[in-house]
Amino acid sequence: MTSFIKTPSIFNSTSHRRSFIMSSSQSNGQNGQQYDDYYKLRHSAAHVMAQAVLERFPDAKITIGPPIKDGFYYDFDLGRKEDGSLRTFSPEDLDAIEKRMRQIIAGRFPFEKRVVSADEARALFADQPYKLELIDGLEAGGVDEYGEKIEGPVEISTYKQDTFEDLCRGPHVEHTGKIPPDGFKLLSVAGSYWRGDENRPMLQRIYGTAWKNKKELKAHLDWLEEVRKRDHRRLGKELDLFSTNHEMVGGGLILWHPKGALMRHLAEEHAKKLHLEGGYDFVNTPHIGRATLWETSGHLDFYREGMYAPIEIEGQEYYLKPMNCPFHVFIYKSRVRSYRDLPIRMAEWGTVYRFERSGTLHGLMRVRGFTQDDAHLFCAPEQMPTEIDKVLDFSLSLLRDFGFEQFQLYLSTRPEKRVGEEAKWDDSEEALLEALKRSGLPYGVNEGDGAFYGPKIDIYVTDALDRPWQLSTIQFDFNLPERFDLTYVGADGVQHRPYMIHRALMGSIERFFGVLIEHYGGIFPVWLTPVQVKIIPITDEQNEYAAQVMEQLKLAGLRVELDNSDGRMNAKIRNAQLQKIPYMLVIGGREAEADVVNVRLRNGKRLGTMSVDAFVTLAQEAVAERIAI
RNA sequence: GCCCACAUAGCUCAGUCGGUAGAGCACAUUCUUGGUAAGAAUGAGGUCAUCGGUUCAAGUCCGAUUGUGGGCUCCA
Numbered sequence: 037m038t039s040f041i042k043t044p045s046i047f048n049s050t051s052h053r054r055s056f057i058m059s060s061s062q063s064n065g066q067n068g069q070q071y072d073d074y075y076k077l078r079h080s081a082a083h084v085m086a087q088a089v090l091e092r093f094p095d096a097k098i099t100i101g102p103p104i105k106d107g108f109y110y111d112f113d114l115g116r117k118e119d120g121s122l123r124t125f126s127p128e129d130l131d132a133i134e135k136r137m138r139q140i141i142a143g144r145f146p147f148e149k150r151v152v153s154a155d156e157a158r159a160l161f162a163d164q165p166y167k168l169e170l171i172d173g174l175e176a177g178g179v180d181e182y183g184e185k186i187e188g189p190v191e192i193s194t195y196k197q198d199t200f201e202d203l204c205r206g207p208h209v210e211h212t213g214k215i216p217p218d219g220f221k222l223l224s225v226a227g228s229y230w231r232g233d234e235n236r237p238m239l240q241r242i243y244g245t246a247w248k249n250k251k252e253l254k255a256h257l258d259w260l261e262e263v264r265k266r267d268h269r270r271l272g273k274e275l276d277l278f279s280t281n282h283e284m285v286g287g288g289l290i291l292w293h294p295k296g297a298l299m300r301h302l303a304e305e306h307a308k309k310l311h312l313e314g315g316y317d318f319v320n321t322p323h324i325g326r327a328t329l330w331e332t333s334g335h336l337d338f339y340r341e342g343m344y345a346p347i348e349i350e351g352q353e354y355y356l357k358p359m360n361c362p363f364h365v366f367i368y369k370s371r372v373r374s375y376r377d378l379p380i381r382m383a384e385w386g387t388v389y390r391f392e393r394s395g396t397l398h399g400l401m402r403v404r405g406f407t408q409d410d411a412h413l414f415c416a417p418e419q420m421p422t423e424i425d426k427v428l429d430f431s432l433s434l435l436r437d438f439g440f441e442q443f444q445l446y447l448s449t450r451p452e453k454r455v456g457e458e459a460k461w462d463d464s465e466e467a468l469l470e471a472l473k474r475s476g477l478p479y480g481v482n483e484g485d486g487a488f489y490g491p492k493i494d495i496y497v498t499d500a501l502d503r504p505w506q507l508s509t510i511q512f513d514f515n516l517p518e519r520f521d522l523t524y525v526g527a528d529g530v531q532h533r534p535y536m537i538h539r540a541l542m543g544s545i546e547r548f549f550g551v552l553i554e555h556y557g558g559i560f561p562v563w564l565t566p567v568q569v570k571i572i573p574i575t576d577e578q579n580e581y582a583a584q585v586m587e588q589l590k591l592a593g594l595r596v597e598l599d600n601s602d603g604r605m606n607a608k609i610r611n612a613q614l615q616k617i618p619y620m621l622v623i624g625g626r627e628a629e630a631d632v633v634n635v636r637l638r639n640g641k642r643l644g645t646m647s648v649d650a651f652v653t654l655a656q657e658a659v660a661e662r663i664a665i
Numbered sequence: 666g667c668c669c670a671c672a673u674a675g676c677u678c679a680g681u682c683g684g685u686a687g688a689g690c691a692c693a694u695u696c697u698u699g700g701u702a703a704g705a706a707u708g709a710g711g712u713c714a715u716c717g718g719u720u721c722a723a724g725u726c727c728g729a730u731u732g733u734g735g736g737c738u739c740c741a
Contacts, residue, residue: 104739111740124669170741192741203741226736227668234737238668241736273676282732283714393666395737575698602697603704610702624700636701 073248078103080147080197080208081137081220081246082110087200088136089242092129098202099166099230099239106256107220107245111228113166114240124240125225133242134222144213145198149206157192157203166230167203219253220246263501268553269399272296275558275615277566278400278549288397288404290546295566298595300545302564303552304385307409307434307542314430316383316411321363323387327353332519333362338488342390360386361513361538364412365520373524378534379415379423385545386410400550407545413537416524420535421467424510428471428493431508431541435497437662438552439561440507442498443477448485455489456514464512464535465491489515499555507548510539559638562618562658562665569596569655570612571633574605574624581628585621585648592652594659613638618665619655637665 082101085108090096093114101110114123125133152160154175161167174190195204197212209215222244230236247253264270272278277296280289292300311318327346330336335343339358346353357363364382373380387407396402415423432443447468450461468491472479486492490512496504513536516522523531542548552560562568569589573582579600589596597617599608605622612620621633626645633651635643646654658665 100738100740102738102740109736109739122668127670167741174741190741194741205741224735225669228737229667230738231740232738234667238737240668243736287732394732395666398734572701574700577698604697604699605701606699607703608701613702620701622701626700634701640702642701 074246075103076207076209077215077219077248078108078246079204079206080212081215081244082108083147083195083197083200083202083204083208084137084140084212084215085133085222085242085244086110086112086202087140087198088133090200091136092132093123097164097166100170101202107223107243109241109243111230111239111241113230113237122238122240125242127225130222130225130242137220137222138217140198141212141215141217143198144211146211147206147208148196149193149208150196150201151191151193154192157194160194160201161203170203215246216249216253218250219248220244221253221257259501263554266501266554266557267399268401268550271553271558272399275566277553280399286404287394288392288402290400290403290405296549298566299560299564300549303438303542303549304409304545306437306563308385310430310434311383311411314381314426315379316381319364319367319382319384321360321367321384321386322357323389324354324356325362327355329362330355333365334515334519335359335362344389344391356389357386358388358390360384360388360408360410361412361516362520365516365522365536368412368414368522369520373414373534375416375524375526375532378524379413379419381411381413383409383411400546400553403544403546406547408540409542409545410538410540413539414522414524414534415537416526416532417463417535420463420537421470423535423537424467424471425474427510427537427539428475431495431510431539432475432477434541435495435507438564439555439662439664440497440499444496444498444504445472445475445477445479446482446494446496447472447479448482448487448492448494450486450491451484451488453488454486454514455518460512460514460535461491468493468510468512487511489513497551499551500557501554505551507543507551508539508541509543510537512537556664558616559664560616561662562655563660563662565616565618566595567597567615567617568594568659569619569621570608570615570617571596571598571621571623572605572608572612573598573600574622576600576602577625578623578628582623585623585633588648589652589655592656594652594655609636618658619651621651639665 079102082103086098086101089110089112090098093112095115097113097115099111099113101108114125117123154171157171158168161171171192174192191205192203193205194201195206195208196202197208222242224243226241226243228239228241230239245253245256247256275295276293277299278293279291280287281291285291308318324347327336330343335358336355343358344356346355348354363386364384367382368380385407387405389405392402392404397404413423413427435443447465449465454461469481472493492509492511494506495508495510496506498504517533517536522534522536524534526532552564560566571582571586571589573579579598582598582600586596586598599612601608603611605624609620609622616638618638620636620638622636623633627634630645632645632647634645635651635654637643643654
């Protein structure tokens with residue numbers, strides 16, 4: 037079963053080249069973690085913002101306002117309006133708050149720390165119910181900003197600047213003047229729930245970004261602009277790759293257009309070839325299965341909220357599949373398995389459907405129907421370490437083929453509530469850890485973060501904008517082999533329980549494409565780009581020669597389009613450029629005469645004239661090497 | 666689902682104080698036949714998301730609905 041773990045907190049972004057905190061266990065604030073300047077700056081900005089908000093909304097209830105990656109936020113409960121609806125921030129409020137923050141900054145008010153008892157704190161925040169709840173929590177033993185439990189009672193402190201005193205561990209900058217007035221900006225308002233729980237009150241959140249100076253702020257705003265420009269939904273439309281239609285087709289359901297489907301085909305073809313070479317067998321399974329299947333697998337117990345309502349067929353209930361595993365299990369069970377059959381590596385590009393709340397749907401990144409490059413490994417215990425090694429290598433090499441170079445690996449170990457024998461947990465966790473070590477790549481361990489059915493490795497890639505994305509996952513499953521009573525006959529003639537490992541390398545192919553589009557910014561490597569070559573005749577005198585060149589290139593296996601519209605060459609080049617087509621072959625009278633093509637690259641570089649054969653060699657090399665030009 | 670913002674031509678967007686619909690791109694036709702990121706003219710294209718309300722009059726104001734974007738533990 038694929039599960040989504042949360043991205044680790046990243047506080048120490050000192051530049052736009054972001055870096056990971058390796059493991060959550062090393063970042064406990066109570067154990068001497070160094071709070072960097074950004075932490076203090078952003079945390080202080082949050083307090084200043086809270087002061088400005090309270091001045092404007094005296095009845096507001098304050099909650100929490102932590103520093104976050106690139107900035108800070110603060111959540112407020114503004115109460116309700118006369119008509120019962122929630123009072124909220126308007127864009128004008130944001131402007132006024134930001135202006136007032138600069139005044140407070142100019143006041144150079146010191147941040148003064150005070151250590152108080154729980155009762156003193158309660159008196160101080162008597163009219164702040166959220167703070168009272170926090171104080172109760174602190175008295176009982178705290179939780180740090182990474183969500184890690186802190187044992188025992190915690191020192192309770194407040195920080196005060198000017199008129200505003202907040203329950204806070206700190207630390208802060210010395211005084212408000214240390215916050216650069218032109219280094220921060222309030223970005224947006226958003227709704228959020230107290231403690232992230234939708235059953236608790238809805239709060240109003242203001243997000244801000246804060247940096248050491250104007251230049252850094254500008255760099256960050258530019259980065260945000262770059263993120264916007266690379267948005268896969270925007271590029272998907274511009275490059276005609278895919279679309280969605282919520283009103284008629286439905287939200288979270290992707291329509292792959294010819295060019296997008298072609299890219300997907302190319303990517304899948306490559307991955308499938310590698311799977312076959314890697315000893316995987318492809319299978320195909322249906323989209324629906326009977327309720328008893330999902331009852332036995334445990335999905336209806338543990339995953340029901342992710343599944344759609346049943347379909348009734350002749351009095352029997354069928355469910356749309358949210359995962360492929362139970363079907364693969366039945367292929368395994370279709371006959372008696374011998375140790376000689378193992379390992380079995382069963383792969384399927386399986387399309388699954390999962391319920392996602394409407395508000396969480398997002399382009400290709402979060403959808404309701406998607407295809408996984410799913411596989412299940414069934415192996416004997418002694419084969420397991422080798423299989424783990426292989427699958428990890430496979431995953432990394434596949435991701436490298438798609439241009440990802442930076443990886444971050446996470447091992448999630450046994451949680452409190454779990455199934456399976458301890459010996460299996462021991463073996464599998466060790467095998468995963470050994471494989472991680474052998475990979476030579478940075479990895480972290482999330483103790484207790486595994487699924488109830490087994491430990492797992494998640495692979496995050498870092499994209500061209502330094503953003504982490506979880507793609508691959510390798511998960512043990514001690515649950516399904518038990519529930520479906522999977523066995524194999526060992527050399528000793530008795531029945532044994534095989535290990536079962538789920539793995540998806542690209543994960544969701546939809547999501548993978550979303551990441552890929554943003555990673556490349558639409559400038560896909562030659563092997564993957566839907567149209568590799570655009571032929572641009574200068575006048576229609578050359579149309580015939582151009583068509584002849586196109587045929588030659590097609591015979592050579594290149595994906596070519598001919599622009600014989602009656603526009604000018606400049607316009608044709610511009611169009612090809614906007615479509616980010618790697619090679620433009622400009623053909624005028626001179627080229628037709630000499631039986632050559634004039635090659636222009638999408639980066640603006642001109643390679644001059646060459647024979648068609650020479651160009652074919654050049655392009656084929658780029659395809660084979662998977663290079664991006 | 667919940668909070669905020671938004672919804673005008675295929676796309677990107679303008680539309681003032683409420684007075685009856687605009688631009689650029691794309692598309693079609695014609696002219697143009699050119700040397701490395703936009704040649705020109707003409708034309709077609711809109712029930713201003715949907716439904717309801719206020720008004721002499723609604724793209725514009727109000728409400729509901731549908732949909733989109735941002736956000737909903739990065740937890741003192």
